[in-house]
Amino acid sequence: NFVLTQPHSVSASPGKTVTISCARSSGSIANNFVQWYQQRPDSSPTTVIYEDDRRPSGVPERFSGSIDSSSNSASLTISGLKTEDEADYYCQSYDSIVVFGGGTKLTVL
Amino acid sequence: QITLKESGPTLVKPTQTLTLTCTFSGFSLASSGVGVGWIRQPPGKALEWLALIYWDDDVRYSPSLRNRLTITKDISKNQVVLSVTNVDPVDSGRYFCAHKDVTSVSNFDYWGQGTLVTVSS
Numbered sequence: 387n388f389v390l391t392q393p394h395s396v397s398a399s400p401g402k403t404v405t406i407s408c409a410r411s412s413g414s415i416a417n418n419f420v421q422w423y424q425q426r427p428d429s430s431p432t433t434v435i436y437e438d439d440r441r442p443s444g445v446p447e448r449f450s451g452s453i454d455s456s457s458n459s460a461s462l463t464i465s466g467l468k469t470e471d472e473a474d475y476y477c478q479s480y481d482s483i484v485v486f487g488g489g490t491k492l493t494v495l
Numbered sequence: 496q497i498t499l500k501e502s503g504p505t506l507v508k509p510t511q512t513l514t515l516t517c518t519f520s521g522f523s524l525a526s527s528g529v530g531v532g533w534i535r536q537p538p539g540k541a542l543e544w545l546a547l548i549y550w551d552d553d554v555r556y557s558p559s560l561r562n563r564l565t566i567t568k569d570i571s572k573n574q575v576v577l578s579v580t581n582v583d584p585v586d587s588g589r590y591f592c593a594h595k596d597v598t599s600v601s602n603f604d605y606w607g608q609g610t611l612v613t614v615s616s
Contacts, residue, residue, distance in 0.1 A: 419599070419600055419602075421599075425542075430606040430608055431542065431606055433603070433604055478603075480600055482555065483558065484544040484601055486541065486542045486543065486544055487541075489542065
């Protein structure tokens with residue numbers, strides 16, 4: 387089974403762009419879709435990106451997802467940062483079992 | 496509208512079995528492609544996937560907890576039950592159940608609010 391590794395924390399100022407990475411330890415990142423969840427304090431997670439780069443209805447276009455086979459990783463990019471984007475973000479994938487990354491705390495300074 | 500709600504004991508003693516129930520509405524676990532998963536989160540820590548059950552009775556477990564977990568479904572009651580045997584304080588945390596998007600392989604598109612479990616003597 388594989389592991390998804392995320393940075394522990396990232397920070398950026400309002401209006402800026404931030405990218406959160408999710409590196410897959412073994413097997414190709416392109417083999418299985420990646421999801422990204424946002425979890426605000428004391429709330430349940432919600433999907434912001436599914437199937438690598440698709441946005442659920444209601445999620446702003448400021449959120450985008452991508453995968454990079456050369457680095458075997460997925461990325462979540464949030465542009466035009468708002469204070470309300472401050473949250474924990476988790477990547478997740480599936481290869482007969484579900485795997486979550488360790489989560490990244492986004493601070494909007 | 497899809498909703499899920501977890502229920503179960505808030506306090507469990509070490510070595511006991513923890514049994515949690517997920518009661519849902521807005522979908523049927525008899526429908527093709529449907530799945531319900533359990534995910535937990537220790538206080539201040541990351542999400543950890545535990546188990547997933549599909550409409551066709553296929554079940555998947557976290558490899559690290561496989562020998563302690565059992566997931567079952569009751570279609571008539573719209574419930575999914577998770578049992579965790581021989582609990583330890585490290586099993587404390589919030590336990591979520593979530594609906595797997597029918598059109599996706601593994602996207603959990605609806606989550607319950609979670610139920611907080613403490614393992615302590």
